[in-house]
Amino acid sequence: MKVEQIYTGCIAHAAYYVESKGEAAIFDPLREVQPYIDKANEDNAKIKYVFETHFHADFVSGHLDLAKKTGxxxxFGPTxxxxxxxxxAKDNQEFKVGDYTIKVIHTPGHTLESTTYLLIDENGKEHGIITGDTLxxxxxxRPDLAQHVIADLTERKLAAHLYDSLRNKIMPLSDDLIVYPNHGAGSAxxxxxxxxxxxxxxxxxxTNYALRPxxxxxxxIKELLEGLAPPPGYFPKNVLMNIQGYESIDDIIDRGEQPLEPNAFEAAANETMALILDTREAQDFHKGFIPNSVNIxxxxxxxxxxxxxxxxxxQQILLVTDPGKExxxxxRLARVGYDxxxxxxxxxxxxxxxxxxEIxxxxxxxxxxLEKRLKANSAKVFDVRKKSEYQSQHIKGAENTPLNELNKHLAEFPDSEFIIHCEGGYRSMIAASILKQRGIDNVVDVIGGFEEVLENDEIxxxxxxxxSTLL
Known part of the structure; x- marks a missing residue:
């Protein structure tokens, strides 16, 4: 059976392409849909269906643009x-894609409409399941996202639904089925x-803790809810975009791809109060950037x-990028709804x-x-990694201020020079740019971060x- 996983590492997302006899289906597409159209064209296939496993929270799906461009x-699944x-679709409804059959299995839990799609090949053999965020x-x-859109859908209610879906719908299926999920490590x-x-x-x-018989x-419910970090603030907004609709990606690209000379760029920044977002690497950003810009x-x-x-x-955004990365x-902004x-x-x-x-x-x-300053006891260090990373290992005396909580703790940074670090230097440069934007100029970043500390044999x-405090 021809099933291709199309994985996008930066958001740990997997879309799927299924093709048979000149017909194709796309599952959970990203916002930019041309690559799916190109893939179908290479196979001389027509995209017949766009299957959605649920209303996604962590990205804006490309279902509307893909349907408009291909017919x-x-x-969606039931409800x-x-x-x-x-x-x-109704539970157990079947769809044909060439000689393949796609069977709908309603698996509420992550969300109420969450649906798993059973893939059946041309010989009637069950091949795999596209599980979305169910498995x-x-x-x-996680069962706590829908309540940010519909208040009475509590995490306990959805967790109970998910338990039933896994036991009654997924676990009875054949062991040799391939599981095709919507996300991998790194997804929230x-x-x-x-x-x-x-x-x-x-x-x-x-091996999966949630499938213990x-x-x-x-x-x-207890194990599923234990240790859940708060979801990113943009999640409910992406859900609503996926439910209500959105502007075409083509229009977003046309609007954003406006080249501005320095005079015009500065004027636009002053007139619109747009955020200046610098998408270059940390090693280039630190050498010189537009004042008040943020580096991600x-x-x-x-x-x-x-x-x-x-x-x-x-938020209106003005971009500073490496040439050709505009x-x-x-x-990549539009993937998460920043249009x-x-x-x-x-x-x-x-x-x-x-x-x-000015730069x-x-x-x-x-x-x-850093070691010299630690030895001289002259270094005030802030660790901007996640709490779990900090608890695992950290520099003695360092304070933990996770990057996503930085704005809540601005008053805690001293007036004298201080040092920040993360794992490898990416997050700490984001933090440094935000601190500089907030008028906190006495910040020093560690090249290579904590990873470099651990790898340096002389320290x-x-x-x-x-x-580790967790051992």
Whole structure:
């Protein structure tokens, strides 16, 4: 059976392409739909259906644009109530894609409309299940997101639904089925997903904590809800966009791809109060950037940090990028619903510097310099990693101020020089840019972060690094 997983690492997202006899189906597409259309064209296939496993919270799906451009029907599972034309399937309803059969299995729990799609090949053999956020590799979908949109859908109610869906709908299926989830490790839609992005259902029954056969419903609910971090603030807004509809990605790209000379860029920033977002790597940003700009580099979990740190999804944004990265920046913003990029700096930072305009910088030190300051007891250190990372191991004396909580703790940073770090330098440069934007200039970043501290054999770990408090 021809099933292709199309994985996008920056948001740990998996879409699926299924094709048979000149007909194709796309499951849970991303916002930018042209790659799916191109893939179908290569197979001389027509996209017949766009299947959605649920109303996604962590990204804006491409179902509307894909349906408009191809004539495909959008399919949701039972109970879905979109504000646009779609097929609302019944439990156990079947759809044909060439010689393949797609069977609807309603699996409420992550959300009420959550649906698993059973893939049946041309010989009638059950091949796999596209599970959305119902079942991940090593985990299951968190049940606390829907209540941010519908208040009476409590996490306990949905967790109970999920327990029943897994026991009554998923676990009775054949062990040799391949599990195709919507996300892998790094997604905020679960808490302990594997780095693997597919597995057999039989192996998941053996290894996934949520599928233990002797687990009671109350035990399941307790374990599922334990340790859930608060969801990113943009999640409910993405859900509503996926339910209500949104602007075409083509219009968003056209609006954002407006090249602005330094004069025009500065004027636009002053007139619109747009956020200046610099998507270059930390090592380039720190050497020189436009004052008051925020750095979130493209080469990591860009979309997730945009969603965590920019509270207003309708915020106008002016972009500073590496040359040739303008469209990619706009698309990756739009993946999580930030549709209001209004232009970019033509010629990038080189053009800004050549114009003679003011630039700002971030001071950085090596881990060797950090060790000297620690030895001299002259370093006030802030660790901007997640609490779980900090609890595992951290620099002795460092305070933990997770990046996503930074704005709540601005008053705690001293007037004298202080040092920040994360795991590898990506998050700490985001933090440094935000602190600088808030007028806190006495910040110093550590090149390579805590990872470099651990890898440097000349730094005595017993003296400077706290062992895990979780062991």
């Amino acid at each position: 495909a029907d959008i399919v 879905a109530k979109p504000s646009f034309e779609a097929l609302i 991940f590799i090593g985990d299951v979908g 839609c679960g808490k302990m997903m594997s780095q693997e992005t597919t597995d057999t259902l039989g192996n998941q029954k053996k 002797d687990m009671t419903k109350e035990e399941f 580099g493209l080469d990591n979990n860009f979309a997730q940090w945009v969603g965590e740190l920019i509270p207003d999804i309708k 469209e990619e920046s706009i698309i 209001h990029a209004i232009g970019y700096l033509k010629g990038g930072m080189d053009a800004w510097k050549e114009s003679g305009r 700002d910088t971030v001071n950085r030190i090596t881990v060797e310099e 005595p770990k017993s003296e400077y690094v706290c062992p």
